[in-house]
Amino acid sequence: MSEMKNALSFRGVNFSFGTDSVLRDVTFSVPQGEFLIIIGPNGGGKTTLLKLALGLLVPDSGTVSVFGKKPGEDRSVAGYVPQDTGRNRDFPITALEVVLQGRLGFPGAKLSYGGKDREAAMEALKALKMESLAGRSMGELSQGQRQRVLIARGLASDPGILFLDEPLASIDPETRDMLLTLLGELCGRLTVVMVSHDMSAVSAHATAVACVNRKVFYHDSAEIGPDAMEQVWGRCPVELVAHGIPHRVLAVHDHDHGGEPCSHD
Amino acid sequence: MTDLLQFEFMRNALWAALLCSGLCGILGTMVVVKRYVILAGGVAHAAYGGVGLALFLGISPRLGAVGFSLALALLMAWVMLKKASRADAIIGVIWAAGMAAGIIFADLTPGYGSDLMSYLFGSILTVAREDLLLMAGLLAVTLFVGMLWSREIAAFSYDEDFARTRGVPVTLLHFVVVVLISVAVVLIIRVVGLILVIALLTIPPSVAEKYSRSLWTMMGVSCLLSAAFSLGGLALAVRFNLTAGAVIILVASAVYLASLLLPSGGRR
Known part of the structure; x- marks a missing residue:
């Protein structure tokens, strides 16, 4: 398989903060033009996955490549939309x-x-x-x-690939729909990788889904048709919900816009 | 006050006030937007340890303060990068330890108590020519760095992670800015003292931020405010025979309070 056809690929990537293992043996490839949505519980490693892809973090072992190059090697290829924490509102x-x-x-x-x-x-x-x-x-x-x-x-x-970290969190529904439509239009021309809690966004727009909780399970476009998302939940071996609740539960949250589907207690 | 300008000490005081204003306006803005306030405080107090050490060793207090503060500033800058979540606590320890070391060195060196006092409260009326030259030099370096890297500094100040993805040398800029701030703090201590240096670094930018749409406007407005506070405070101090450093800060604080009560200008 030609490396150049993939916009993003992870091979046997391990990453830990100190002794705290965050991601283990991550391997997946995202072909060009996909709209990949990354889901998973808080602290499961979603943002870490993005930062590895951007070259902001370096894996302990394994390789990450963006259009066949090391992340950060070609600055013009990746665009980054970090999570808006509101920290800089007065800047x-x-x-x-x-x-x-x-x-x-x-x-x-x-x-x-x-x-x-x-x-x-x-x-x-x-x-x-x-x-x-x-x-x-x-x-x-x-x-x-x-x-x-x-x-x-x-x-x-x-950029050839755009990474977004929770862009739909706490924004109004109108803007949310507009952004999703725009990103849907963009993918194809470029590859979109978005971390999100928004389950309805997954059902309506994703062409691929990565479930992240220490391990990563990648569901490609062949696996998820417009109506097949339910099956993805059932099939994915990654534990997406804390405390051992199977992540079939997530589907319940389909209409819970911008909600927090992963913190059941 | 105009008659007083025939005296060299008064002319030096005016120059010191103006140079300090330039430094405070530009670097104080960085202190405020990068949330380096605790670092600036740590450097100011560590400088006291440096002065004490220099007196004890019999070397120039200025050299001692700059060297000691710079070493601890680099340590603090490193802590901020590597232990970001606990940086404030660690810097607090360095802050207190530096100050305590200064006092112990002063104890061990009889006869220099008053010299150390001048570092606590500053003495704008006894600023030496070398101090002015050092301040002018630092201001020139600061302006040069600022112009050379204006876009990178704006990106670094606004969003470090994003700046890194665009190839901005964030770690290098962090250290460069910390070093510039540290040297500035040590030099400004001569004018207003270590207790008040934080106020002069943070008050003008805090007032300016409300009325600015860019980092550069904020720096410019801060410089002007800082100059107004310094010259106004100096004039009042001379007129009423009060401690100049303290009057400067009271003037600044009064304006800050007023700005909190006033509706903000161009923004929000």
């Missing part, structure tokens, strides 16, 4: 300046952003219907608007 910066950060690290970088960078940034804001708010400071924007700016920043580098 003095406009939406446009945030999106421009996505243009950093381009070859031949000068001391300041050029006209081409601004064009690309405005283009990305337009895709998210945020161009009219480009000059607003981030602190003035709503949570959904801020999330759209962060996605525009991830897209500003015109």
Whole structure:
């Protein structure tokens, strides 16, 4: 199988924080153009998986590759939309300046952003219907608007693969639907990898699902048709729910938008 | 106050106030947005240990303070990277230990008590020419770094993880900014003392943040505010024969309180 056909691949990857094993023997490949949604309980290793793919963390053993290269080797290939923790709400910066950060690290970088960078940034804001708010400071924007700016920043580098960490958490339903539609349109042109708790998003948009809890089980597009998600829950050997509840339970949460399906007690 | 300008000490005090304002405006902004306040406090108090050690060894207190603070600042910067979840507690220990060491060294070195006192409260009216040159040099280096890496510094300040994915040398910038802040803290201690240096680093940016749409505006507004506080405080101190450092901080605090009560300008 040609390595180049895969947008992302993990081979025998192990990762631990100190003595705390987070991911064990992770092997899967994501072909180009997929819309992969990563689900699993809190602390199960979803964000760690993204950070390994981005090169922000380095595996203890095994290899990660993005379009056949080491993560971080080719900066232009991956876009990143980190989880919006609201930590930086008061930071003095406009939406446009945030999106421009996505243009950093381009070859031949000068001391300041050029006209081409601004064009690309405005283009990305337009895709998210945020161009009219480009000059607003981030602190003035709503949570959904801020999330759209962060996605525009991830897209500003015109990446081949876009990684999103919980972009649907605590945003309004309207923005949520708009984002899912947009990401659905984008996949095919680029590969989308999204960590989410939103089960209805999985049913409606995912072409592949990775269940993550220390181990990773990858369900590819052949396995999940539009109606076959139920079967995925039944078949996946990864324990997605704490305390031994089988993750068939998850399907119950199909209409629980942005809910927290993985913390039953 | 104008008649006083014929005296060199008064001219030096004015220059010190202006140079401090430049440093506080730019680096104080980094302290506030990067949440380095405890680090700046740790450096300020560690500097006291350095002064004590220098007096004990009979070397220049300025050299002792810069060297000692810089060593501990690098240690604190490393702790912030590697032990982020407990960094504040560890820095608290370094903070207290540095201060205590200074006091012990002072005990062991009779006759220098008053010198150490001037580091507690600062003495803008006795600032030496070398101090001014050092401050000007640091300001020049800070401006150079800021202009060379303006985009990287903005990205690093806003979101470290994202900046890393775009190839920004986040770890290097972290250490560079910490070193600049540490040297600035030690130099500013000469003017307002270690107790008040934190206020001068944090108050102007905290006021400026409310009215700024970019890091650079925040830095500029902070510089202007800082200069206003320093010169205003200095004038009041001379007029009423009060301790300059303390008056400067009271002026700053009053404006900060007022800014909390006023509706914010361009933002929110």
